[in-house]
Amino acid sequence: MARVDLAIIGAGPAGMAAAKMAADKGLSVCILDEQPRAGGQIYRDVDRVAPLRGDLLGKDYTEGRALTQGLGAPGITHLAGAVVWAIEEGPRLACTQVGKGALIDARHVLLATGALERPMPVPGWTLPGVMAAGAGQILLKQSGVLARRAVLVGAGPLLYLIAAQMVRAGTPPLAMVETQTRNDFTGALRHLGGALRGWRYLLNGLGLLNEIRRAGVVRHTGAHSIAITGAGRAEAVEFIAGGKAHSIACDTVFLHHGVVPNTQAARSVGVPHRWDAAQHCFVPELDGWGGTSVEYLHIAGDGAAIGGAKVAAIAGRLAALDIAARLGAIKTATRDSEAVPLRRALDGELAVRPFLDTAYPPLPEALSPADKTVICRCEEVTAGDIRGYARLGCIGPNQTKAFGRAGMGPCQGRYCGLSVTQILAEENRQSHDATGYYRIRPPLKPVTLGELAAMDDGAGAAE
Amino acid sequence: MNNALPFEDLGEGRSLVAVTFQGQDLRLPEGANLAAALLAAGITTFRHTAESGAPRGPFCMMGACFDCLVEVDGISRQACMMEVSEGLNLNMPAVGER
Numbered sequence: 001m002a003r004v005d006l007a008i009i010g011a012g013p014a015g016m017a018a019a020k021m022a023a024d025k026g027l028s029v030c031i032l033d034e035q036p037r038a039g040g041q042i043y044r045d046v047d048r049v050a051p052l053r054g055d056l057l058g059k060d061y062t063e064g065r066a067l068t069q070g071l072g073a074p075g076i077t078h079l080a081g082a083v084v085w086a087i088e089e090g091p092r093l094a095c096t097q098v099g100k101g102a103l104i105d106a107r108h109v110l111l112a113t114g115a116l117e118r119p120m121p122v123p124g125w126t127l128p129g130v131m132a133a134g135a136g137q138i139l140l141k142q143s144g145v146l147a148r149r150a151v152l153v154g155a156g157p158l159l160y161l162i163a164a165q166m167v168r169a170g171t172p173p174l175a176m177v178e179t180q181t182r183n184d185f186t187g188a189l190r191h192l193g194g195a196l197r198g199w200r201y202l203l204n205g206l207g208l209l210n211e212i213r214r215a216g217v218v219r220h221t222g223a224h225s226i227a228i229t230g231a232g233r234a235e236a237v238e239f240i241a242g243g244k245a246h247s248i249a250c251d252t253v254f255l256h257h258g259v260v261p262n263t264q265a266a267r268s269v270g271v272p273h274r275w276d277a278a279q280h281c282f283v284p285e286l287d288g289w290g291g292t293s294v295e296y297l298h299i300a301g302d303g304a305a306i307g308g309a310k311v312a313a314i315a316g317r318l319a320a321l322d323i324a325a326r327l328g329a330i331k332t333a334t335r336d337s338e339a340v341p342l343r344r345a346l347d348g349e350l351a352v353r354p355f356l357d358t359a360y361p362p363l364p365e366a367l368s369p370a371d372k373t374v375i376c377r378c379e380e381v382t383a384g385d386i387r388g389y390a391r392l393g394c395i396g397p398n399q400t401k402a403f404g405r406a407g408m409g410p411c412q413g414r415y416c417g418l419s420v421t422q423i424l425a426e427e428n429r430q431s432h433d434a435t436g437y438y439r440i441r442p443p444l445k446p447v448t449l450g451e452l453a454a455m456d457d458g459a460g461a462a463e
Numbered sequence: 464m465n466n467a468l469p470f471e472d473l474g475e476g477r478s479l480v481a482v483t484f485q486g487q488d489l490r491l492p493e494g495a496n497l498a499a500a501l502l503a504a505g506i507t508t509f510r511h512t513a514e515s516g517a518p519r520g521p522f523c524m525m526g527a528c529f530d531c532l533v534e535v536d537g538i539s540r541q542a543c544m545m546e547v548s549e550g551l552n553l554n555m556p557a558v559g560e561r
Binding site for chain 2: 034036041052053116117126127128129130131132134135138139142143144145146147148149169171232233251252262377378379380409410411414415445448
């Protein structure tokens, strides 16, 4: 395809909102996404699904259609099913679509690659039947597939949302095993004043809790010593709560203790990242518009910092305004004046975050797991292995690859990277920043020789 | 409907097509997400790891974890990133492959 002004990676809320704003300002936009239809994970397949089961999924899901409709604006090309595996100088994106390689040239790139579930390594988390809670939601949203006998384990608002959706679908979870403690809640109260500005989120959360309670779902809180047991598949969740050992037989376990920015693409082009202690993850270093130290690159949405769908959409619009100004499509003064109401809205949407982050912290025993727990799912490297590497002088995640292949499997560290950083930081008594993270190199996703051989240098990519 | 299966399919009125998994004949909804359709059909183990032979099934459902790999025409692919089509011939990737 001809060179576009702006290439956006990710058609979730940040990417879709940015595409519309950029097109409105006269930029030609190409938005690429791995999924067959727009929406990202939060609004997955929303155009097709909203009429099927929008009532069950709720307004927070169906309202994503406002963003997907925006992609119909002139000037926007949506490449669905496109897997970007390299971002090169130029900038130029290398991607695969329908089994063929393609190159996209752009004047500017916006990463809107969203979040990943925070890895939750507890004993048994690799068994079939154990899934990320987000996966349970994706199954329900996109496919209308529900777990009949599921236990939800962990902490955070997403657990309440999926539980309530399961209740509405007539398949309530067998139990909720929640890991936040009374102390976490007490600590969060100092943020309540700020959170009240985000009262809609709190009200929404209370509504979900009511639905869960009315359905008679058992809730355990302050749970710890969690393990999933079973021969060849998940058969039970074991834990301690209220000073008592519990075991709940089930077929499916949905794990969740927060989401973290997916930083793979940003890291692959050398964007510096720093440790965010409040959200317990790495975040890219950005200016107030999502701009990075790489001249042609902006980042918006949960891939920049976790804020949720509404924050992501606003951040996408702010980034698009700045990109439009940089490319000369609008004046800087226009950018600044249009940003004022967006920033005000952003403040309102973010007000609830400190409360939520403190009330639902990650589970300590899953941040620093017992020695026998598998950390790297791909290469089956345990926490004890990583500690052993540290004793042998391993100071950073890149070295763990040489010591024992951690992070070298196909997921490229997406589900072990933060655990490896945490364990090495503890063992070596270093900060997370000093410990660092895996160096990420292309290809970001596996690409076959056949796809490379069928490489299209442009002309047909958008057709 | 088999209430013993771990997953329930709310059904979307898609037409069913023939697919095989490890030689087992399945009828799956055409165009559905392949990993979701296999789970709904009662298949929970998609492969075994190269390292220890441990069973694995879908974990992230968003193309990030690579635990749902299946072999399609000799190539390992993520089931959660594919759609069901008529005549798909699926196998567990041979242990030892990465």
